[in-house]
Amino acid sequence: MKYSITSFILSLLFLCACNEEEISRKTDPLPDGVMRLSATIRNGVKTRALGAPLSDATADEKRVDRLAFFVHTEAEGLQIYPPAPEASVYPTDPNKVHLVDNGDGTYTANVDLTAGGGYEADVVAVANLPEDYDYSQIVTWQGLLDSVTVATATMPLCTGEYAAGKKNAFVMYASATVALHKEKEAEISFAMERLVARIDITNKAYGTDRNAFVLTGARILQAKPASYVTPHDLYASPEVVTVSDWRLDNTLIKLYKGEVTTDNETTEAAADAVCQAAWHALYTYENDDVSHAPTCLEVTGTMNGATITRKIPFEVTDADGITKNPVPIVRNHRYLVQINPAPGQTDISYKLTVDEWNAVDTVNVQPNQDQVPVISNYACAAATNTFGTFDALTGMPDTIVVPATGGTISFTASCPFDTRVTMDYASSDDGNGWLEVTSRSEAVVTKAESSLARTYEITVKPNVGLDATLVNRGYLYIANGANGSVMDTVTIYQGENIAYGETRFAAIPMGQVSGKDVIWAPVNVGATEIATQIKKDADIITDEEKAANERQCGYYFQWGRKVPFRYGGEPGDLAPSGVVLSTYENATKSDYEYATKFIMNSAAWFSDYAVFGKNWPKENDPCPAGWRVPTKEELQIVFDQTPAIDGTTGIWTSAATPAFVLPAGGDRRFDSGLSESRGGSAIYWSATLEGGKAYRLNTDPLLDKRDIAPGYLVRCVKE
DSSP: OBOOGGGOOHHHHOOTTOOEEEEOOOOSOOOTTOEEEEEEEEOOOBOTTTOOBOOOSOTTTTOOOOEEEEEEETTTEEEEEOBOOTTOOTTSSTTSBEEEEOSSSEEEEEEEEOSOTTSEEEEEEEEOOOTTOOGGGOOSHHHHHTOBOOOOSSOOOSSSEEETTEEOOOOEEEEEEEEOOTTSBOOOEEEOEESEEEEEEEETTOOSSTTOEEEEEEEEESBBSOOBSSOBGGGOOOOOOOBOOEEOOGGGOEEESSSOOTTOOBOSOGGGOSEEEEEEEEEEEOBOOTTTSOOEEEEEEEETTEEEEEEEEOEEEOTTSSOEEEOOBOTTEEEEEEEEEOGGGSSEEEEEEEEETTOSOEEEEOOSOOOOOEEEEEEOTTOSEEESOOOTTTOOOSEEEEOTTOEEEEEEEEETTOEEEEEEESOGGGOSSOEEEEEEOOOEEOTTSSOEEEEEEEEEOOOTTOOTTBEEEEEEEEEETTEEEEEEEEEEEEESSOBSTTSOBBOEEEEEETTEEEEEOSSOTTOOSOOSOOOOGGGOOSHHHHHHHHHHHOOBEETTOOOOBOTTOTTTTBOOTTOOOOOHHHHTSTTSTTTTSBOOOSSOSSTTGGGOOSSSOGGGOOSOTTEEOOOHHHHHHHHTTOOOOOTTTSEEEOSSOTTOEEEOOBEEOTTTOOEEOTTTOBEEEEEEEETTEEEEEETTTEEEEEOSOSEEBOOOEEO
16 A cells, blocks of 8 residues: 555654754735745754754765655646756746755745646655756656656766766655645645665774784675665555665774764774764665565774674564564665674674664664574585684684585584575576585584584585686674674685685785795686787777776786775876875875875885885775785795786786786886887786885886886785
8 A cells, every 4th residue: 555645644654864844824925826835945853852963974965966846636636846957047937946055055846737726636846857858758646656766787976977967866765645726835844764774884893913803895785776765654665676885985984982973073094993883874775675685794804814704684682682684775864784793792792773764763683692602613625725724623704705506515603503504606606506405404502502513514615617717605603593693604615716806806826935825816806707808909999899998907006005096097197297295194095195196206205105114005006905015025926927918919928827917017217207118018016115115017028126116006905
């Protein structure tokens, strides 16, 4: 059953970060048969409990760019009043809604109505539908009730533009009933609610010591890519295929010295921070489908040198303290996921708080069965590699590599509340169904009679057709049987090796340093394809050939910087010539004047390089989580093979390890920032700095120290 607008009780659903619209009556006479709605839109609704203005929503989250009215009377049906063109000034285009930004957080809207006089009207106000939205597709009142936002494959955001020249703001909805009288203005009030929900993350397990968890990424799983404009009963969501690739912009993960608040200052020093937070960054449409495809969150981070991924379902515990029920995603609500150290400090747990966007009333959803299952008796004869320190009798590796021919993983899981094992996959490209629980023993009470132990056998099915350069990534979730959010996550790779970062490209073992294998990335930082053919600038004929070079070569970095530069990006990415250099500490801050610019200089891009005295700092390492810039000793492995670029293909291929290829990406000059030598030479940074100069590998070949101002390529190694 759909909501009837006349019966829709706004007082129950005026969500606290809404924009309030007040419409006042005028006394000036209007033309025959014309009614006017003159709306003032204000921000800053007050909380029920405190009566204080709310401040959590940002100005962009409250922004109104366009406003449309849908007016319905029983006698004359539906009338639609779309937004007036931006250049239009009232009273031109009188049957369209004119919106004026007053510059003080308020707006004024005017529209002349030419139908519905003498009747009570249901009025729906909708803000920020796309500028090219086709209002003619809605022809009936029921059609409006069944209308959905324009489905999108990308996460809804309220900043920037969704297309060239088109503003990006959240779609909002409100409704009311008003009596329309001819030649008069109607008095009406609206309270707008956003169609999206917001997911915030606070990581209180952060630290720089052992057993700390450093958040590096997150994505929303099974998000609905659209929403009904008009709320349906129980906030039902439309039947659309969910998406699982709405990812957090990792640059929005901030460090905090104290509790996270909207006005708390972040700290640039990792050691000074006590937590991380990513607020105002993840948004999704409502989802009531908690039985088949409930929305949840996946967080990724590092702990004790290993990359771990945790799936966080949105669940609430019943009064019995055991039964878990999924939480639906509701529009205009805020979901705060707080990551905490788990008991024993060897993993993480979380607390989920669900509230209205700015409410003081909250519902706490917190696990009360927080024992992570204990794993023992791990075995996998087929595994070609494992990562994470463990004892097979008392634990399990964080990461297991099983070849495409398949294999079997077995282990025992013990927990006072029993255990359960489920599987998931990183994406549809990684396949599905190749992990299967093929054996689950009966629960056995341990000697101490405090745990139930089960032995599991997981089959990794063969995939003999898998491209040797690619791997599939899946996850085993070994969970507390009474609380599915408390779990151990094991990453399973199917293929030649682990995947590099978030790609599906197989990492490449090649050489050793101090008796340990060195695992190399198969592509440069920023590259999206394994190099096969690099053309020289003079030989490029088409735009596609130029784009192919970009995909295979990746980005360029000045030593010690995380800022990527593109080949041919000058002059738009250059700092002015002759700038006064700043210290490394100041020059790597986000608010530094030239934080995103290539700084030209004969020796270095920061002033204290001669006394810097340390290798490439981890906080500015451009490699993905779990990877890093190689040391001089690691680049020596490549240099010892006498790398020389093939003049025909523009790449060098290792004879000992043919999967390892280096593209001749050229470089960016230290003194001018100009791009040069693509297709002819390849120069790669090491992390090693001595006496103000860093070692670099040149395919001449050379492995020597160089001034740190040029822009060179980076090929990462596994931590």
